[in-house]
Amino acid sequence: MAEISIRSIRKSFGATSVLKDVSLEIADGEFLTLLGPSGCGKSTLLRILAGLEVQTGGSLAIGGRIVDGVRPKRRDVAMVFQSYALYPHMTVAQNMALPLRMRRLSSWQRLPVVGRFLPGTTAVGAEIEKDVMRTAKALGIGHLLARKPGQLSGGQRQRVAVGRAMVRQPVVFLMDEPLSNLDAKLRVQMRAEIKELHQRLGVTFVYVTHDQSEAMTMSDRVAVMLDGELLQVAPPQEIYADPDDRRVAEFIGSPK
Ligand code: ADP
Ligand code: MG
Numbered sequence: 276m277a278e279i280s281i282r283s284i285r286k287s288f289g290a291t292s293v294l295k296d297v298s299l300e301i302a303d304g305e306f307l308t309l310l311g312p313s314g315c316g317k318s319t320l321l322r323i324l325a326g327l328e329v330q331t332g333g334s335l336a337i338g339g340r341i342v343d344g345v346r347p348k349r350r351d352v353a354m355v356f357q358s359y360a361l362y363p364h365m366t367v368a369q370n371m372a373l374p375l376r377m378r379r380l381s382s383w384q385r386l387p388v389v390g391r392f393l394p395g396t397t398a399v400g401a402e403i404e405k406d407v408m409r410t411a412k413a414l415g416i417g418h419l420l421a422r423k424p425g426q427l428s429g430g431q432r433q434r435v436a437v438g439r440a441m442v443r444q445p446v447v448f449l450m451d452e453p454l455s456n457l458d459a460k461l462r463v464q465m466r467a468e469i470k471e472l473h474q475r476l477g478v479t480f481v482y483v484t485h486d487q488s489e490a491m492t493m494s495d496r497v498a499v500m501l502d503g504e505l506l507q508v509a510p511p512q513e514i515y516a517d518p519d520d521r522r523v524a525e526f527i528g529s530p531k
Contacts, residue, residue, distance in 0.1 A: 277300040277301060277302060277303075277336075278301055278302060278303040278304070278305070278337065278338060278446065278447065278479045279299075279300070279301040279324065279335075279336070279337055279447065279479065279481070280300055280301075280335070280336040280337075281297055281298055281299040281300070281301075281320075281324075281333070281335055282298055282333055282334045282335070282336075283296050283297070283298055283332065283333040283334070284296070284297045284298070284320070284323060284330050284332070284333035284334075284335065285297075285330060285331045285332040285333055286316070286319055286320075286323065286328070286330050286331050286503075287331045292503060293316045293319050293503050294316050294319055294320060294323075294330070294503045295502075295503045295504050296333070296504070297316075297320060297333075297503070297504070297505055298333075298505075299498060299505060299508060301479060301481065302479070303479060304477050304478065304479055305479055305480070305495050305496065306470075306473050306479075306480045306482065306493060306494050306495045306496075307479075307480065307481050307482070307494065307495065307496050307497075307498060308481075308482045308483070308484060308489070308490040308493060308494040308496070308497045308498065309321070309481065309482070309483045309484075309498050309500055310484060310485070310487065310490040310497050310498065310499050310500065311485065311499060311500030311501055311526070312485055312501070312526065313485055315500045315501050315502055315503065316500060316502075316503040317451070317483045317485075317500055318357075318451055318483065320500075321354070321449050321451050321481065321483050323335065324337070324352065324447075324449055324481060325347055325350070325352055325354045325449055326342065326345060326346055326347035326349075326350050326352075327347055327354075329344075330343075337350060337351065337352065337446075337447060338351060338446055338447075350447075351445050351446040351447060352445050352446070352447040352448070352449055353374070353439075353440035353441070353443045353445035353447075353448055353449070354440065354448075354449040354450070354451065355436045355437055355440050355448070355449070355450045355451065355453045356436065356451055356453075357451050357452040357453065357455055357456070358456075359424075359432050359433060359435070359436040359456075360436070361424040361432060361435060361436060361439075362424070363423060363424050363425055364423070365423070365424075366420065366421055366422060366423055367411070367416065367419050367420045367421070367422055367423075367424070367427070367435050368404070368407055368411075368420040368421065370424070370435060370439055371407045371410065371411065371420075371435065371438050371439045371442055372403050372404070372406075372407050372442070373439065374439060374442060374443045375403045375406060375407075375442055375443065376403060406442050407420070407438075407442060408420070410438045410441050410442050411438055413441075414434045414437060414438050414441075415434065416431060416434045416435060416438065419431060419435075429456055429457050429458070429461070430457055430461045430465065433453060433454070433456070433457060433465060436453065437453070437469070437472070441472075441476075445478065446478050446479065447478065447479045447480075447481065448473075448476075448478060448479070448480045448481070449481050449483075450469070450480065450481070450482045450483065451483045452483055452484055452485070453465075453469070453482075454466065454469075454484075454486075454489065455484075455486075462489075466489060466492060466493055469482075469493065470493055482494070487526075487527060487528075490511065491511040491514075491515065492511075494510075494511055495510065496508055496509060496510055496511075497509065497510070497511050497514050499514060499523050499526065499527070501522055501523075501526065506519060506520050506522055506523050507519040507520065507523050514527060515527060
């Protein structure tokens with residue numbers, strides 16, 4: 276069964292149509308990359324999957340459940356943003372713990388005796404601390420938990436952003452150009468680490484990039500996007516060897 280079912284999704288901002296009837300089935304455990312030039316609608320589609328943006332038309336199912344109108348926190352997805360979106364006033368540990376605290380507190384809040392949750396002011400609970408520690412160690416950032424994002428390198432920040440997504444134990448990872456702020460050498464190293472993470476967790480990844488070589492080396496399938504449309508969805512070798520369409524061939528740079 277498809278883990279993600281995207282059915283005729285459309286999105287307009289005012290009079291501008293950004294996604295034009297996008298349909299795609301993504302299998303459970305698949306590494307699917309949305310590849311396309313800047314401005315073609317990749318982030319918009321990812322944000323719709325995350326529930327951060329509402330589609331103009333069409334429907335979306337994740338894990339067999341229609342999620343139209345379901346709030347981001349109630350979807351089993353975690354997103355890693357291009358900018359990492361870490362809170363600068365919080366430590367690495369607090370940044371990573373935040374999704375867990377929000378989730379656990381949202382059920383505690385129904386109990387009458389529990390007070391208000393103030394981000395970054397309360398100590399991290401023992402159980403949450405253990406989850407955060409384990410994840411941080413696995414990502415090689417265990418020694419950085421007390422630092423703030425401003426005291427980290429780009430690569431370390433990127434790992435914190437991935438760690439914050441991991442602690443939620445999502446069934447779907449959404450990653451929006453997570454390596455674009457890193458230098459070339461680190462980018463190649465992090466590709467391997469993200470692939471390793473995918474294999475270890477065995478969950479579904481929807482990865483966004485405009486970088487062909489990233490798409491070709493990391494993905495089970497690549498969905499080539501141009502001007503709000505999916506032109507071809509196929510394994511990397513097939514896209515490269517047998518582009519469906521002149522526009523795919525031009526973007527990939529292979530002859531046809
Ligand atoms: P990509 O991630 O592929 O670079 P985006 O999904 O960010 O593309 O953007 C696709 C198009 O939608 C762009 O032309 C962009 O300017 C437009 N767009 C994105 N978000 C908004 C918004 N909130 N309001 C108006 N236009 C937007
Ligand atoms: Mg984008």
